[in-house]
Amino acid sequence: MVDSILISKFVKFCVVGSAGMLIDFGTTWLLKEKVRINKYVANSSGFILAASSNYILNRIWTFESTNPHIAGQYGLFVIISLAGLGINNFIIYILHGRLKYNFYLSKLFAIVIVTIWNFLLNLLITFR
Secondary structure (H helix, E strand, C coil): CHHHHHHHHHHHHHHHHHHHHHHHHHHHHHHHHHCCCCHHHHHHHHHHHHHHHHHHHHHHHHCCCCCCCHHHHHHHHHHHHHHHHHHHHHHHHHHHHHCCCCHHHHHHHHHHHHHHHHHHHHHHHHCC
16 A cells, blocks of 8 residues: 555656656756856756746645645755755766766756655655
């Protein structure tokens, strides 16, 4: 029972994350390729916009939170997301900056790692 609930939450988290990934990639691409700002600033902007939309959707749908302390909960979500952003940028730096893999392939790999990070910490801390 617990395993199926956990799997269901993870699947929902991934669906929400997919929508966030579209926001993240779209924003990153727009800012990096069209506005021509620094790729790490573009990446961070995309990540922050996606994290905000992900909080709302995860609160309502994934974790069905009724916690009245929305600001505190959002703060925890943002702190976890910012730590994830650091991990995300570090992975991109290593894979793209050092190993010369494609930027977007590096970003995709970073998203997979950070998705697991975000799910576990939000499950155990933000929406416990």
